[in-house]
Amino acid sequence: MKTTEQGLPLAVKVDPAELHRDPSQLAGELLRLCQRAAARAGLARRKQMEAAGMSAAALAATGLPTEAEVARQEIVEEQDYDTEPQSWLRTV
Incomplete structure (x- = not known):
């Protein structure tokens, strides 16, 4: 995934196996x-x-x-979702 500085997606590469996931979970991720x-x-x-x-x-x-603030946000995010996202997505 590639985004702008504001977090707007510019490019998303999806592994075909990930297309079988629940769409709302994928969108949330x-x-x-x-x-x-x-x-x-x-x-x-x-x-x-x-x-x-x-x-x-x-x-x-x-x-x-x-x-x-960024560290705190990432910790809260990890706690909210209990585990690391099970995904092929990587931050850039």
């Missing part, structure tokens, strides 16, 4: 991966701005997630 991609891209953008010398106050005003 795609959505989760898009959200994860957006959070990680936002964190990467924040780190670039920080490295460029942007102040902490200005960074906070951007609304971009911190490393702790």
Whole structure:
């Protein structure tokens, strides 16, 4: 899967075996991966701005997630779904 920085999917490659899964589960997994991609891209953008010398106050005003926020979101996601997604999908 390839997404924009906002998490919008640009390309999705589906293994034929995965097409036998429940469509709502597959769609939910795609959505989760898009959200994860957006959070990680936002964190990467924040780190670039920080490295460029942007102040902490200005960074906070951007609304971009911190490393702790992204980690917390991923932990909650793992707890909500109890196990790792059983999928061929990988974040990029």
